[in-house]
Amino acid sequence: MVKIYFSILLLFVLSTFSMNLAGQDNSRTIENFNADWKFFKGDVPSASNIGFKDSDWRKLDLPHDSSIEGNFSNSHPATVGGGALPGGTGWYRKTFKIPRSAVNRLVSILFDGVYRNSEVWINGHYLGKRPNGYISFEYDLTPYLKLGSENCIAVRVDNSQQPNARWYTGSGIYRDVKLLITNPLHIVNSGTFVSTPVVDKGLAKIRMEAVIANNLKSRKINLRHQIIDAEGRVMLEKISPLTVTGKRTNSVVNMELPNPRLWSDIDPYLYKIRTSLIEKGKIVDDYETPLGIRSFSFEAKNGFILNGKNIKIKGVCNHHDLGALGTAFNLRAAERQLEILKAMGCNGLRTAHNPPAAALLDLCDRMGFIVMNESFDMWEKKKSDFDYHLDFGQWHKKDLEDQVLRDRNHPSVFIWSVGNEIQEQWGTGADTLGRVWARKLVKIVKDLDPTRPVTTANNDVNSYNNLISSGAMDLIGYNYNHKSWDDFTNAHPGQKLIATETTSALQTRGHYDAPADSMRIWPTAWDKPLLTGNADFSCSAYDNCYTPWGSSHEETLKAFYRNPAVSGMYVWTGFDYLGEPTPYTWPARSSYFGIIDLAGFPKDVYYLYQSVWTDLPVLHLLPHWNWSSGKEVDVIAYYSQADEVELYLNGVSKGVRRKDGEELKVSWKVLYQPGTLKVVSRKNGKIILERNVSTAGPAAKLELIADRGVLDANGEDLSFVTIRVLDSQGNLVPDAAQAIRISVEGAGRLVATDNGSPVSHESFQSDIRKAFNGLAMAIVRTYQVQGEIVIQAFSEGLGSAEIRLQSK
Ligand code: GAL
Numbered sequence: 001m002v003k004i005y006f007s008i009l010l011l012f013v014l015s016t017f018s019m020n021l022a023g024q025d026n027s028r029t030i031e032n033f034n035a036d037w038k039f040f041k042g043d044v045p046s047a048s049n050i051g052f053k054d055s056d057w058r059k060l061d062l063p064h065d066s067s068i069e070g071n072f073s074n075s076h077p078a079t080v081g082g083g084a085l086p087g088g089t090g091w092y093r094k095t096f097k098i099p100r101s102a103v104n105r106l107v108s109i110l111f112d113g114v115y116r117n118s119e120v121w122i123n124g125h126y127l128g129k130r131p132n133g134y135i136s137f138e139y140d141l142t143p144y145l146k147l148g149s150e151n152c153i154a155v156r157v158d159n160s161q162q163p164n165a166r167w168y169t170g171s172g173i174y175r176d177v178k179l180l181i182t183n184p185l186h187i188v189n190s191g192t193f194v195s196t197p198v199v200d201k202g203l204a205k206i207r208m209e210a211v212i213a214n215n216l217k218s219r220k221i222n223l224r225h226q227i228i229d230a231e232g233r234v235m236l237e238k239i240s241p242l243t244v245t246g247k248r249t250n251s252v253v254n255m256e257l258p259n260p261r262l263w264s265d266i267d268p269y270l271y272k273i274r275t276s277l278i279e280k281g282k283i284v285d286d287y288e289t290p291l292g293i294r295s296f297s298f299e300a301k302n303g304f305i306l307n308g309k310n311i312k313i314k315g316v317c318n319h320h321d322l323g324a325l326g327t328a329f330n331l332r333a334a335e336r337q338l339e340i341l342k343a344m345g346c347n348g349l350r351t352a353h354n355p356p357a358a359a360l361l362d363l364c365d366r367m368g369f370i371v372m373n374e375s376f377d378m379w380e381k382k383k384s385d386f387d388y389h390l391d392f393g394q395w396h397k398k399d400l401e402d403q404v405l406r407d408r409n410h411p412s413v414f415i416w417s418v419g420n421e422i423q424e425q426w427g428t429g430a431d432t433l434g435r436v437w438a439r440k441l442v443k444i445v446k447d448l449d450p451t452r453p454v455t456t457a458n459n460d461v462n463s464y465n466n467l468i469s470s471g472a473m474d475l476i477g478y479n480y481n482h483k484s485w486d487d488f489t490n491a492h493p494g495q496k497l498i499a500t501e502t503t504s505a506l507q508t509r510g511h512y513d514a515p516a517d518s519m520r521i522w523p524t525a526w527d528k529p530l531l532t533g534n535a536d537f538s539c540s541a542y543d544n545c546y547t548p549w550g551s552s553h554e555e556t557l558k559a560f561y562r563n564p565a566v567s568g569m570y571v572w573t574g575f576d577y578l579g580e581p582t583p584y585t586w587p588a589r590s591s592y593f594g595i596i597d598l599a600g601f602p603k604d605v606y607y608l609y610q611s612v613w614t615d616l617p618v619l620h621l622l623p624h625w626n627w628s629s630g631k632e633v634d635v636i637a638y639y640s641q642a643d644e645v646e647l648y649l650n651g652v653s654k655g656v657r658r659k660d661g662e663e664l665k666v667s668w669k670v671l672y673q674p675g676t677l678k679v680v681s682r683k684n685g686k687i688i689l690e691r692n693v694s695t696a697g698p699a700a701k702l703e704l705i706a707d708r709g710v711l712d713a714n715g716e717d718l719s720f721v722t723i724r725v726l727d728s729q730g731n732l733v734p735d736a737a738q739a740i741r742i743s744v745e746g747a748g749r750l751v752a753t754d755n756g757s758p759v760s761h762e763s764f765q766s767d768i769r770k771a772f773n774g775l776a777m778a779i780v781r782t783y784q785v786q787g788e789i790v791i792q793a794f795s796e797g798l799g800s801a802e803i804r805l806q807s808k
Helices: 002-022 331-343 358-367 389-407 433-448 482-491 553-562 605-613
Strands: 029-032 037-041 058-060 088-097 106-111 118-122 125-130 137-140 150-159 177-182 186-199 203-213 219-228 234-244 248-258 271-279 282-291 296-299 303-306 309-311 313-318 348-351 370-374 413-420 454-458 476-479 497-503 566-572 619-622 632-639 644-649 652-657 666-671 676-683 686-694 699-706 718-727 739-746 748-754 768-770 775-782 787-795 799-807
Touching: 106 118, 106 186, 125 137, 186 271, 186 282, 186 389, 203 219, 203 271, 203 282, 219 248, 234 248, 313 370, 331 358, 331 718, 348 566, 358 370, 358 389, 389 413, 389 433, 413 433, 413 497, 433 454, 454 497, 476 482, 482 497, 482 553, 497 553, 553 566, 553 605, 605 619, 605 632, 619 676, 619 686, 632 644, 632 676, 644 666, 652 666, 699 787, 699 799, 718 739, 718 787, 718 799, 739 775, 748 768, 748 787, 768 775, 775 787
Parallel strands: 303 566, 313 348, 313 566, 348 370, 370 413, 413 454, 454 476, 476 497, 497 566
Antiparallel strands: 029 177, 037 058, 037 088, 088 150, 106 137, 106 177, 118 125, 118 150, 186 203, 203 248, 219 234, 219 271, 271 282, 296 303, 303 309, 619 632, 632 666, 644 652, 644 676, 676 686, 699 718, 718 775, 739 748, 739 768, 739 787, 748 775, 787 799
C-alpha cells in the first residue's frame, strides 16, 4: 500500500515538474507525404526540371507499384521467376508548398523504400541516387527549398535492367514517403539506440544513446528521457544537463525501471521512450523510441531462451509482396497477414531476403513476432545478371548501416542475417573471400548493435563453408537439411543452431493427389526440370509434395521437436508470393510454397501447424467430398486438445484414430460414396469438436464474407472479402471456377481481386475474377469519406450476393 501511494506521488511530482520545465512545445513534425503525386511510366529526363509540365501525367497516391498493374507475360525480362510482370522506368513528381512551420527549420524527405535505382531532385537540384530497392533513405531539402512558393520533388525509378531478383520485386515508390521538419537542434533520425543490459522481474537497466544534431554554436540544454507505458503513463523520467557543440553530440543515459512488464511473443508489451531536448525551458525536439523489455539468449544445447524461458521460434519466411496488391505497402494488408499467421501459432518472421517496410516491424513489435531481419541475397557473386551484386561493393556498408540504425530499436528484431545462401560460402584457395566479407559485414552490424546475434542462412554447414569458418557468426543459420539436425550438436560442439529456412513443400489449395502417403519430389533434383507433373500445374495439398532440397511440413515439424538444439525454424514460406513458381514454369507465375495461398486462403497444412503450435482445440478434415464412386480416398484429420477422433461416412463409423508417439495427423482409407463425412474429436469420452464435409451439388449461389465489417474512413483501410461458390445446400463447390463480377459502391472502391491460383493470368485489377477451387477474393479500400460500402458479386447462373460494410 505504502509502495503504491509512493509511486502515485512520484508520478504526480514527475508530471508537474515536466509541465513546468517543458513550457511551449516547438518540436518536430512528421508529415505523411504520400498524397497527390504524378506518375509517368517511361523515361523523360527533362522531368527533373522544375518547369516541366506534368499536367497530363497520371495522378496517384503512394505507395505505388507500377509492375502489379501490368499483364503477365512469359516474355517480360523479369522472367517467370521474377513474377512475369513488367519492370521498366518511371517518374514521380510532386509539387508542394512548404508549411509555415518550416521557416528557420530543417526539412528532410524520408523514403521507406523505392525499387530501384532511385534518383531524386528537388527544384531541379540533384540530391542523389540509391540503387538498393529495399533500403530506407533520406535527403535534406533545406538548402533548396523556396518558402512561400511551389517546390517540386522529382524521382526517377529504374527497374529496367532485369532479371535482378529471384522473386517479384515490384517497381516504384512502393513504400511510405514522409516529410520531417525539425529545429536545427534536434535528435538525428534513427539516432537513438535503446538497449536493456539487465532484465529481470524486479528491475530493468535501460541504456539510452541519442545523437543530437546542432548547426549552431555551443549550447547548454537539458536532455530528458521519459519511459512511458502502454497506457501513456510516464513511469520514469531522467533529465540530464548537456552541452551540445559542433555538428553532432552523442549522449548516453542509464536508467533503472522497477518491476518492468516484459515483452514476449505472447505478451508483446510495449513501452516507449520519449526523448526531449529542452532549451531555456522550451521543448525544442521530441523523439520517440519503442521499448520492449526482454532478455534472450541462444544456447548450443537448449536453443532459444526468452525471459528465462526455453521456447521455440515457430517462424515463417515471407517475401515483401502483398499478393494482388503487389509490393505497394499497405498497413492493413500487412497486419492481416500477421493476424493469419498468429492465429496459426506462428511467432516468428524472417524478412526474406531484404530489409522490410519500417511499419511491418512496428506491427511485429505490437503483435509479438520474433524477427530475423535480413539484408542481402547476394554479396559480390551474383544470382541473376542485374542483381545487387553490381552495387554491393560500393553500397554494402551504407545499406547495412542504415538498416541496422533504422531497425535496432524494435523489440521484435532478435537476429540480424547478413545474407541468404551466399555464393561466397564456397571457394577454396584464393577464393575464400567469403571469410573476409563475413567478418566485415558482422563488424558493421556489431559496431552499431552489439546486443543481437548475427547469422547467415547457409546451404550447408560443413567446415569448408567460408562464412562459417570465418568464425564471425554468433548463430549458425542452416537452410533445409533437417536430417542433419540430429547430429548437429555432435558435429559442431558448442555451436548454436537456427533453422533459417525449412520445408519448401509445394501445394495448391484444394487439390489432392493420392496416395497421400507417397511423396512426390518435384523436380527430382534441384538442377533438373520437372518431367512429370500435373497437366493443370497443380501440386497436392495432402502434404505429399516437396522440392528435392525440402521436406514435408509434417516430417520437418517432427525433426524440429526432436531436437532441442534447434532454436527456431522459419518455414519457406508463410504466404505464397509472386514469382518463383517451383516446380513449374510458365504458365505458372507464383509460388506454391505458402502455408497460405496468395489470396490469403489457408491450405490444409495451416491446421497442422495450428494443432501443433497453439493450445487451441483444433480439428480439420481433408479432402473435399466430391469424388467418383468407388474410389478409395485418403482422409486425413489434424487435431489437438483431444484423445481421439472418429470418422463417419453417412453415419457409419470408419474407425477411431489416435496420434501415437510423434504422429501429427491421423488418416483413413475410405471407399467413396456421396454424402457426408463427419469427424468428431473427443477428450475423456466427451465430444470436443465436430467437422463435416458433404458432397457438393452443382454451383447454385455465391456467398460473401468480409474479414472486417467496420473500416476506418482513412482512405487506406481495406476489407478482404471472400467469395464462396456454393451449391443449393450451402456446401462449398470444391472445383468451382465460375467467372464472378464484383462491384463496389458507396464509401469504398475495389482495388484488387485474386483467387490464389498460381496459374491465373487475369489482371489483379480486373473486376471479373474466376473462382479457383470454389473461392475468390475481393479487396476493397475505403475513401476518406464515412458511409456504407456496398459490395456485390454476380455470376451467370448463380445470381448475385451482397454485403454491406461501414466506413467510419
Ligand atoms: C531457398 C532460397 C529461397 C527460395 C527457396 C525455394 O534455397 O533461399 O529464396 O528460393 O529456396 O525453395
